[in-house]
Amino acid sequence: xITIAVSSQKGGVGKTTASINLAHSFARSGxxxxxxxxxxxxxxxxxxxxxxxxxxxxxxxxxxxVFPLERLIVPTRLETFSLVACGQSSDYELGxxxxxxxxxxxxxxxxxxxxxxxxxxIIDTAAGLFGxxxxxxxxxxxxMIPQQAEPLGIRSVPKxxxxxxxxxxxxxxxxxxxxxxxxxxxxxxxxxEAAQALKDMxxxxxxxxxxxxxxxxxxxxxxxxxPVGAMENGAGAMAVFDRIRMEVEGKLAKDN
Amino acid sequence: MSDVIKAWxxxxxxxxxxxxxxxxxxxxxxxxxxxxxxxxxxxxxxSQEAAPVNEIRAREAASVLRKAREEAMHGGSVRPGQQAxxxxxxxxxxxxxxxxxxxxxxxxxxxxxxxxPNGNEPLLKRMQTFGEWLKxxxxxxxxxxxxxxxxxxxxEVKNPKLVQVARTLAKASRPSRSKTEEMxxxxxxxxxxxxxxVIPAPSQYGILILxxxxxxxxxxxxxxxxxxxxxxVADARLIRP
Ligand SMILES: Nc1ncnc2c1ncn2[C@@H]1O[C@H](COP(=O)(O)OP(=O)(O)OP(=O)(O)O)[C@@H](O)[C@H]1O
Ligand SMILES: [Mg+2]
Numbered sequence: 001x002i003t004i005a006v007s008s009q010k011g012g013v014g015k016t017t018a019s020i021n022l023a024h025s026f027a028r029s030g031x032x033x034x035x036x037x038x039x040x041x042x043x044x045x046x047x048x049x050x051x052x053x054x055x056x057x058x059x060x061x062x063x064x065x066v067f068p069l070e071r072l073i074v075p076t077r078l079e080t081f082s083l084v085a086c087g088q089s090s091d092y093e094l095g096x097x098x099x100x101x102x103x104x105x106x107x108x109x110x111x112x113x114x115x116x117x118x119x120x121x122i123i124d125t126a127a128g129l130f131g132x133x134x135x136x137x138x139x140x141x142x143x144m145i146p147q148q149a150e151p152l153g154i155r156s157v158p159k160x161x162x163x164x165x166x167x168x169x170x171x172x173x174x175x176x177x178x179x180x181x182x183x184x185x186x187x188x189x190x191x192x193e194a195a196q197a198l199k200d201m202x203x204x205x206x207x208x209x210x211x212x213x214x215x216x217x218x219x220x221x222x223x224x225x226x227p228v229g230a231m232e233n234g235a236g237a238m239a240v241f242d243r244i245r246m247e248v249e250g251k252l253a254k255d256n
Numbered sequence: 257m258s259d260v261i262k263a264w265x266x267x268x269x270x271x272x273x274x275x276x277x278x279x280x281x282x283x284x285x286x287x288x289x290x291x292x293x294x295x296x297x298x299x300x301x302x303s304q305e306a307a308p309v310n311e312i313r314a315r316e317a318a319s320v321l322r323k324a325r326e327e328a329m330h331g332g333s334v335r336p337g338q339q340a341x342x343x344x345x346x347x348x349x350x351x352x353x354x355x356x357x358x359x360x361x362x363x364x365x366x367x368x369x370x371x372x373p374n375g376n377e378p379l380l381k382r383m384q385t386f387g388e389w390l391k392x393x394x395x396x397x398x399x400x401x402x403x404x405x406x407x408x409x410x411x412e413v414k415n416p417k418l419v420q421v422a423r424t425l426a427k428a429s430r431p432s433r434s435k436t437e438e439m440x441x442x443x444x445x446x447x448x449x450x451x452x453x454v455i456p457a458p459s460q461y462g463i464l465i466l467x468x469x470x471x472x473x474x475x476x477x478x479x480x481x482x483x484x485x486x487x488x489v490a491d492a493r494l495i496r497p
Contacts, residue, residue: 151261151264154264154265155264155265157265158265158266158273161273161276161277164277165273165277165424165425166444169421169425170445176277176278193258193261194261196258197258197261197265201265201270201271202270202274203275203278205278206274206277206278
């Protein structure tokens with residue numbers, strides 16, 4: 001199983017949007033896919049399912065390792081697509097926690113998910129690359145980093161590079177899929193400049209060629225907790241994530 | 257690249273970091289394969305007393321250092337007759353102020369490095385004396401000192417992986433002219449109760465890498481004292497009577 005963490009230092013850069021739509025694209029391509037919400041503040045689309053009550057999820061399992069996984073995996077209308085909600089994180093310290101224990105549980109979780117035949121597991125993480133997210137990155141096979149196409153966002157790139165280097169020290173197998181530019185506005189000079197700056201600075205392997213355009217459809221879709229592909233007129237935006245998915249597949253293939 | 261962005265990030269620095277990130281040596285050369293069961297390396301880190309400095313060790317170390325110095329001069333980071341350059345390493349993420357409560361540990365605010373030694377004593381002996389300070393007032397569980405290439409000079413930790421981890425971390429935080437952006441801090445959790453602090457220090461032998469196994473990450477002021485202390489130990493001058 002390939003586990004892709006979708007992470008960034010900054011909040012609101014499009015992690016959840018990228019997670020939902022990338023997972024949806026993998027699932028539609030026929031791969032048995034699990035989307036995990038590991039952001040206590042976030043809300044990966046639960047309307048993909050018919051259930052609306054608060055579901056037990058990932059952090060329940062972190063708090064209580066014998067929590068049965070079957071109760072966490074929520075099927076969707078798409079047979080190949082399942083979700084794990086975030087669950088209760090009240091007694092999980094986001095900033096600290098004893099690294100060893102959580103890491104162990106994340107690994108156990110991923111092992112049992114793999115044992116259930118999932119081929120792809122995409123984890124939407126909270127902003128920041130510490131605490132639970134650091135443990136998730138240590139246990140993952142790959143990481144994708146959404147980056148908003150705006151000049152201010154570029155400031156965090158040097159720090160991001162050194163944090164990733166540290167992650168790679170503890171998890172040498174971690175495939176850095178690269179930065180995914182999001183909310184790109186080709187008509188806006190600042191947006192273009194930000195994209196160009198990243199192209200100038202980063203080796204091409206560290207930057208997705210496909211960029212996610214700014215499109216109100218993403219906002220409407222996320223308000224309903226849906227992948228854009230499930231929206232009326234969503235075909236174009238969905239095609240963007242199909243291209244991103246193919247890039248991911250290429251990167252993963254190259255690594256093996 | 258637009259001027260605004262240029263003012264914020266050092267393009268060269270990002271390129272270097274990105275290349276370091278992609279470079280295979282982080283994996284292959286270093287052979288850090290923690291694999292599936294990695295949960296820190298706290299176990300297996302003996303904190304035994306360092307072996308006494310005997311003549312053979314000292315000679316070995318001297319030749320390692322001579323080579324390190326030659327390489328550093330060759331690489332331009334040290335010039336003949338030059339005083340050690342100012343530290344190229346910037347301390348990075350501010351660490352939470354954690355005060356250690358262990359016995360004999362000096363609170364961070366009061367911690368001062370020992371006085372600069374003179375060069376009449378052999379280097380390894382000076383390093384060992386410095387190490388006693390690290391394990392006493394600083395509160396380190398154990399430590400090692402290696403050259404920038406990861407060749408250990410003094411190694412109490414006796415875990416070659418950790419020396420290589422330290423080297424990788426030190427490499428990843430290379431000098432930068434940019435003042436605008438902080439880089440990641442130089443420590444990594446290696447076990448439930450231990451952190452490896454990596455403190456590179458410039459010296460006449462090129463960069464020396466000090467690895468400290470500590471319970472809590474160290475404060476910036478402490479790191480600074482340690483770095484200056486190590487520099488003084490390495491660059492001590494002979495004092496002729
Ligand atoms: N390509 C896009 N075009 C327009 N709006 C977008 C796009 N991507 C995301 N958004 C909107 O921006 C907001 C933040 O996106 P999202 O929730 O995906 O970011 P996030 O990184 O997961 O945030 P957080 O760090 O808070 O979890 C949402 O309202 C979302 O609908
Ligand atoms: Mg989110």
